[in-house]
Amino acid sequence: xxxxxxxxxxxxxxxxxxxxxxxxxxxxxxxxxxxxxxxxxxxxxxxxxxxxxxxxxxxxxxxxxxxxxxxxxxxxxxxxxxxxxxxxxxxxxxxxxxxxxxxxxxxxxxxxxxxxxxxxxxxxxxxxxxxxxxxxxxxxxxxxxxxxxxxxxxxxxxxxxxxxxxxxxxxxxxxxxxxxxxxxxxxxxxxxxxxxxxxxxxxxxxxxxxxxxxxxxxxxxxxxxxxxxxxxxxxxxxxxxxxxxxxxxxxxxxxxxxxxxxxxxxxxxxxxxxxxxxxxxxxxxxxxxxxxxxxxxxxxxxxxxxxxxxxxxxxxxxxxxxxxxxxxxxxxxxxxxxxxxxxxxxxxxxxxxxxxxxxxxxxxxxxxxxxxxxxxxxxxxxxxxxxxxxxxxxxxxxxxxxxxxxxxxxxxxxxxxxxxxxxxxxxxxxxxxxxxxxxxxxxxxxxxxxxxx
Ligand code: GDP
Numbered sequence: 071x072x073x074x075x076x077x078x079x080x081x082x083x084x085x086x087x088x089x090x091x092x093x094x095x096x097x098x099x100x101x102x103x104x105x106x107x108x109x110x111x112x113x114x115x116x117x118x119x120x121x122x123x124x125x126x127x128x129x130x131x132x133x134x135x136x137x138x139x140x141x142x143x144x145x146x147x148x149x150x151x152x153x154x155x156x157x158x159x160x161x162x163x164x165x166x167x168x169x170x171x172x173x174x175x176x177x178x179x180x181x182x183x184x185x186x187x188x189x190x191x192x193x194x195x196x197x198x199x200x201x202x203x204x205x206x207x208x209x210x211x212x213x214x215x216x217x218x219x220x221x222x223x224x225x226x227x228x229x230x231x232x233x234x235x236x237x238x239x240x241x242x243x244x245x246x247x248x249x250x251x252x253x254x255x256x257x258x259x260x261x262x263x264x265x266x267x268x269x270x271x272x273x274x275x276x277x278x279x280x281x282x283x284x285x286x287x288x289x290x291x292x293x294x295x296x297x298x299x300x301x302x303x304x305x306x307x308x309x310x311x312x313x314x315x316x317x318x319x320x321x322x323x324x325x326x327x328x329x330x331x332x333x334x335x336x337x338x339x340x341x342x343x344x345x346x347x348x349x350x351x352x353x354x355x356x357x358x359x360x361x362x363x364x365x366x367x368x369x370x371x372x373x374x375x376x377x378x379x380x381x382x383x384x385x386x387x388x389x390x391x392x393x394x395x396x397x398x399x400x401x402x403x404x405x406x407x408x409x410x411x412x413x414x415x416x417x418x419x420x421x422x423x424x425x426x427x428x429x430x431x432x433x434x435x436x437x438x439x440x441x442x443x444x445x446x447x448x449x450x451x452x453x454x455x456x457x458x459x460x461x462x463x464x465x466x467x468x469x470x471x472x473x474x475x476x477x478x479x480x481x482x483x484x485x486x487x488x489x490x491x492x493x494x495x496x497x498x499x500x501x502x503x504x505x506x507x508x509x510x511x512x513x514x515x516x517x518x519x520x521x522x523x
Contacts, residue, residue, distance in 0.1 A: 074149050076102050077178035079465045080163055081153070090158040092166055093522060094175055095183055097356060099150040100174045105138060112152070117141035125154070127169050135286070148180045148190030152226030178392045180224075181519025185512060187502060190509050194220075195504025195515070201459055202519055203286065210286040210335030212498045215457050221455050224461075227262065228274075231268050232499050237262065245485045262479050265472050272469050275324050275454065279462040282455035284369060289329055289444050292364050294392060295374035300332040300404040304374060304427035305329070305340055308437075333437050336444070341368065354374040370443055371399040372436070377413055378405060389420060398443045404466060460515075471495035 083090070094103055094387040104112040109123020110426050119139050125132045135186050138153040145151040170176065179185075181202075187419075188198045200220035218224075233272030241256035293301045311330050330339045341364050373392045375385045380520060403409070403422040407429060414424065423439060425432030451495050471494040478488045500506030 076170075076175040077182055077186075078175040079178035079185075080167065082523040083156070084160070084163075087158045090156050090163050092154045092156060092163065092170070093151065093156070093183060093184060094170060095141075095145070095147040095151045095178075096175065097150060097181075098174055099152050100141070100180065102151040102170055102175050103137060103154065105173050105467050106169050107135075109137075110339050112137065112139055115139050115145050125166055125169070126341070127165065130168070133157055133159075136201050143190065143192075146192065147186040148192045149186060171338050178521055179516075179518030180521050181523050182521075184519060184523050185516045188512075193220075193330055194222070195507060196225050196228075196458070196461060196502055198224055198504075199460075199515060201523065204516065205523070207286075209285075209288075209337045210357060212287075212337070213453050213474055215232075215282055215285050218454070219457065221264060224275075224456070225451070227454060228269065228503055231271060232505070233497060233498055233505075234264055235268065235492060235499070239489060239496060242485050242489045242492065246489065258479050265475050265479075269469055269472050269476075272465050272472075275482075276462055276465050278455045281448065282457035283459075285336065286443070286457040288339040289370055289440075290339045290341060290368050291357070291370045291372060291440070292341045292368040293372045293374060294365060294388075295404075296376070296380060296388075298376045298379065299376035300427045301374055304402075304404065304425070306432075307342060307427050307430050307433055333441055336441065337454060338370075338440060343359050365395055365397065368397055370440060371395065372402055373396050373399055374404050375420075376405050377417055378408055382416060385417075400436070400439050400443060406431060461502050464498045468495050468498040468523070 074096045076099045078092065078094045081091045081093040092421060096102075100112050106125050108119075109124050109127050110121050112121065115121065117140055121137050121139070122134070123137065124134050133156045136155040138155070140151040140447055144150070145264055154166065167177070178482040184198050184201050185192050186195075188195060193201075193214060197220050198215050199358070203216035204220055207216045216474075238256050238261050240414070244263075246254050295301050299428055315420065316466075328338050332338075371392055373389060375388070377385070379434055380388075387445065389399075389401055401420055401422040403417055403420075403424050404422040404427050406426045409417075409424070417424075423432060423436055427433065471491055474491040475488065475495065478491055497506050501511070504512075
């Protein structure tokens with residue numbers, strides 16, 4: 071194993087809590103901690119063992135701690151790792167980290183532990199990125215997709231595809247060595263069917279991105295409707311707290327307010343907006359323009375009507391506008407408490423969901439309808455979903471290169487050009503798992519991690 075300098079950082083969050091974990095990784099990690107640890111001799115302990123003792127700075131006892139010893143390569147980073155569980159005091163943490171730095175470690179960069187895990191072959195790049203997603207996950211769905219990616223579901227598919235392609239690339243490159251003799255080692259029909267197959271798999275991965283992205287980041291929902299129909303009230307009821315300003319004055323919800331709720335493990339990001347009616351009012355006009363803009367970003371629209379103030383033709387015209395956006399929508403009639411049966415009968419033609427946002431009637435049914443509309447098929451841990459923009463871009467580039475390979479087979483080009491296109495496809499595939507990576511790419515990914523990860 072190559073020598074790696076020891077890095078140290080606090081691995082737990084700062085703030086209230088009983089315990090803090092300080093992580094040290096590197097060839098000398100165990101030796102460095104051993105110098106300040108009063109207890110068993112850590113250099114003679116087995117991997118994956120925990121030891122009680124004190125940390126001392128000269129005669130000063132800084133804390134009573136538990137240290138976990140992981141002997142490389144069987145550790146998170148693949149190097150020797152020691153995790154010190156100290157009491158969670160800023161003072162203790164700072165003293166211990168300084169002590170370890172004096173003893174030969176250096177402060178870790180953001181994401182440096184995970185970067186080392188990647189460089190030491192403990193995980194590929196997409197798995198390392200999933201670590202960040204896992205830590206950021208805040209719903210059952212985002213947790214599931216991150217977990218699945220971290221465990222390598224995504225990588226194993228790509229690795230297999232890559233290996234098959236590499237095989238063909240080398241056969242074709244071999245042909246180049248025999249270019250005088252006009253031989254074909256790589257069967258073009260077989261290559262073609264492999265490329266077609268790979269393109270289909272990649273196509274499926276690319277189209278899983280929409281769902282993957284929604285699960286990871288939430289479903290953006292716009293609540294559209296004229297001023298005063300009860301949009302803020304509905305949002306408040308959904309969020310169950312007074313976030314948006316509810317007012318009797320038409321058009322007071324001028325800015326957009328975003329918030330999210332969790333329905334059956336799926337995050338819905340609600341975007342409350344000023345109405346979608348045309349208006350002369352300048353401030354409100356901005357709000358309306360923004361509503362249209364937001365509607366374009368939405369994956370779901372709740373169109374809210376209040377038949378007390380909207381006439382049915384107007385409502386139908388607005389539903390038409392919403393429908394034209396091509397985004398799934400739910401038509402909801404609010405203030406059901408004020409409606410007569412005659413009202414409801416007239417409105418039946420637009421097939422709405424009747425609710426009373428103010429008194430929280432029908433809102434549960436609305437939530438169920440929202441779930442139905444986003445139409446996410448039931449997930450299980452085996453589904454492979456792409457959630458990362460970087461990955462989807464690389465997959466698209468791979469498919470573009472593979473399209474050139476197919477063109478090259480159908481309209482025969484020389485082996486050297488064909489090999490070039492295959493290599494290009496391999497390059498883009500490799501970017502995802504990190505078998506092809508540049509310092510810039512790694513920098514870009516790991517600098518977004520926090521220190522200690
Ligand atoms: P927005 O402009 O669309 O955001 O509308 P608001 O949420 O500000 O609501 C406008 C008015 O309608 C407020 O006075 C609310 O209290 C009232 N309102 C909202 N929902 C209901 C409801 O279900 N029933 C009744 N009776 N009034 C409601």
